[in-house]
Amino acid sequence: MEQWEKAYDKWQSFPHLEPSLKNELANMKDNTTALEDAFYKELTFGTGGMRGILGPGINRMNIYTVRKAVNGLANYLQVNCVNVKDRGVAVSYDSRHMSQEFALETAKVLGAYGIKAYVFDSLHPTPLLSFAVRYLGTAAGVMITASHNPPEYNGFKVYNEDGGQITPAEAEAIIGFINEMKNELTVPIVERKQLEEQELLNWIGEEVDNAYLAQLKQISRLSDQEQQVKKDLQIVFTALHGTSYDLVLKGLAQLNFSNVAVVKEQAEPDPEFSTVASPNPEEHQAFTMAIEQGKMVNADILIGTDPDADRLGVAVKDSTGEYTILTGNQFGSLVLDYILSHSDKALLTNARMLKTIVTTEMGSAIANAYGVETIDTLTGFKYIGEKIRQFDTTGETFIFGFEESYGYLIGSFARDKDAVQAALMACEMAYFWKKQGLTLLDALDVLYEKHGFYLEGLSQLTLQGKEGAAQIKAIMDDVRKTPLTEIAGLNVLQVEDYLSGERTIINKNHNVEKIELPKENVVKYILEHDSWVCLRPSGTEPKIKCYYGVCEKSREASEERLASLKSTMEAVMERK
Known part of the structure; x- marks a missing residue:
């Protein structure tokens, strides 16, 4: 039995599986491809939290994957933050399917650890969640959103006590605590009525909006005078x-x-x-x-x-x-x-x-x-x-x-x-x-x-599922193994590899400098004529993205240069 089949078997045999998820699983039972995609890996949690398609499975957004993430967050906060239970966690949600439900599930898991949840009483923007963390002085924040993804998606974003998205180091630590819970189906929760009775669930009203x-x-x-006009x-x-x-x-x-x-x-x-x-x-x-x-x-x-x-x-x-x-x-x-x-x-x-x-x-x-x-x-x-x-x-x-x-x-x-x-x-x-x-x-x-005709562009290649992830990796591996020396007729002056943290100056000595930024799977080429190209897999979608920037003395020249870079790099991405 393959690993995904073991995960699937655990779910379909769980006696208390949420009814709608149980029905979806039953409808999928003859679709091996869909089942494998839903169970072949756990939904990735990174610095942007996690985002995925709604549905049953460990590679999907559902109450169980959300509970597991919150369980890890609760344990992380208790180890790394002071006075967590009283300070609590601010929670907001958007207009997507299951957003309000996931917000409440977040409070239910936090409550099992005696941690207060401050949940907006209606849907609210992401920046209001960031503001609420700072205004209320909570230990963290959670935003249920998949931003502008298609309707079948939802997501879970974590904010630190400063109101910013968690850093890579914070994400890594939270992931460690998430992985300690081996069975997402058995995360402890407290029901809403009990949470409210114990004042572990607090609803945020207009006060935060007004502030x-x-x-x-x-x-x-x-x-001040102009504002009144x-x-x-x-x-x-x-x-x-x-x-x-x-x-x-x-x-x-x-x-x-x-x-x-x-x-x-x-x-x-x-x-x-x-x-x-x-x-x-x-x-x-x-x-x-x-x-x-x-x-x-x-x-x-x-x-x-x-x-x-x-x-x-x-x-x-x-x-x-x-x-x-x-x-x-x-x-x-x-x-x-x-x-x-x-x-x-x-x-x-x-x-x-x-x-x-x-x-x-x-x-x-x-x-x-x-x-x-x-x-x-x-x-x-x-x-x-x-x-x-x-x-x-x-x-x-x-x-x-x-x-x-x-x-x-x-x-x-x-x-x-x-x-x-x-x-x-x-x-x-x-x-x-x-x-x-x-x-x-x-x-x-x-x-x-005044400054020059700066123009920019973006190409995106969507590669879904397990095979798509392998293709994206192959593209990035290829540009590292055989770095481009010229792009669309422009010589490469510098290669910045943010995964190795090194900037290579293209000269007779190929001098290497350290990049003082966190490591990330990005390769950027600095070119002649104030042009540049940057390859980056998306952190939240099954895409690889290529960004371009140019600056010439006229709009026409910039547009021509940009088109040339775009066609060249799209060919590089698609050859895999």
Whole structure:
């Protein structure tokens, strides 16, 4: 009997298996391929927590895999944090299938250890969970979400006591405790009624929302007088069936942005995300309804958040009257320039801008123009949050953080990317430029003319299941064994291997430098002409991603260079 068959047999013979999971297993009994995929390995837990398809099995999201993860977290907290039982754990959840149930399961396992759970009484954005951890002073936080994944997914994200996503070292320690529980089906729990009677389950109401909104108002660069003025800006907003509706509207109202048209069909939470192919604002189809409504009301700006409201998409009208969706790199660059141009110069000396290694170098150019230091982190906002935590002790000042995948943070009262903050800043910037007769696209052109035509791109290759994982590994192994020396006619100047932690300078001596960042399965090529390419397997999806960046003196030259890099690297990825 193979290992997966043993795991399957344990589940199907368990007398108290949850009825819906039992029925799903019965329906799968003749599908060997599906059963093997559900049981051939345990769902991976990493620095992003765990994320997977809902269903029965150890490689699926269900009450038992969630309980096992919480059990490991509870044991980790008791060893590594002080006063855990009273401080407790904050828990939030989004609009997905089983999200509320998984949040309650989290409280039930924590309660078995006498650890209090503070659970939001309704669905809430991820950045509110981050804020709640800090506001309530809990020992950790848990967010039930699969972000913008398809409807059949859900996930479990863990936050440390600073409100940031757990670091690799913290994740490794938690994994050790998770693995101590050999049978996910027998994790101890306490039922809801008993938890409430013993005050181990506490419901979070409006207090945290109100405290967050008070902080949210402080990120504005408008004067107190300007904040009181009714704004001449027509906004269209879509929550894409997620969690942001109330907080975005309340945040905008605080600054007197009253002309907000909501895409009503997408305002209600819907775990099927029935009006979009994907609830991801990075994908243009998610803006179809917002664009239609924008044309109807002659909107100046369209804003859309993903289901757990940690990513924001923005679209603005171009010179032809059509709406152009900004990339994450473009919007982040605009926000950075706006913040720095509206900051006291004396405060910028010690300021730090944070971005990831695959985020536009225009950010560095803008920061440098204002005398602000740029610090690069690995991909993932957890690393930006970790850096902000370090600033609390070093005395450096966090000014802005962003990543190309539509993640931004302005005020560090949250320690994860925050689409609510970004939505307010998008509208404030649009209002600021509109008063000068310009759009955000016009403002972007000003940045290009000043700093160069920085353009970026991304290719993704989806490789599902066990075979897909092997293919992704083969691609990464190949680029390490036989490193590329030129890409699309550009010589490679440096090879940065973040798994070995080494940067190789391509010269006659091939000098090697140490990379002072955590180890991660990423290879980046620095090329001639301010170009670069980076290969990285996704940490949350069955994909390998290739990022590109170029900078030429004209848009046309940059677009040509980018297309050449893209076609070359897609061939590299697909040859496996």
